[in-house]
Amino acid sequence: MGIYSNGTIYGIKIYTNIDNNINILLNRTYDAIINDEQKREIYLFYTNLNDKQNIFFQIYTECSSTYDEELFMSWYPIDINFFLKNFETSSL
Numbered sequence: 878m879g880i881y882s883n884g885t886i887y888g889i890k891i892y893t894n895i896d897n898n899i900n901i902l903l904n905r906t907y908d909a910i911i912n913d914e915q916k917r918e919i920y921l922f923y924t925n926l927n928d929k930q931n932i933f934f935q936i937y938t939e940c941s942s943t944y945d946e947e948l949f950m951s952w953y954p955i956d957i958n959f960f961l962k963n964f965e966t967s968s969l
Contacts, residue, residue, distance in 0.1 A: 880942050882953040886911045886963065888937030889919055890952060895931050902926070906937050920964040934960045 888906030892899055903922055907915065926932070935952040942949075 880940050880951065880953075882936070882938045882940050883948070885939050886936045887939075887950065890935040890937070891919075891923060892933050893931045894933055916964045923960070923964070932957075
């Protein structure tokens, strides 16, 4: 039971969280599924960060719930591996 992402990416949020003090570094949403050029820009932003400690990611994505059949848009946490797999390859 819970909320599940279908993996489509319509936006990204990159932020730090130090002692529950959240600092949003990048927050972008798009009307369509994110394209390779947008992914490249986001990955470049990430690579230019001086301090990558305490960095967190969320994607804006279509989600479903075990309680309702309709899809809805929501911010969904991802880890660094998901970020790199989906954004690093578009920078080639």
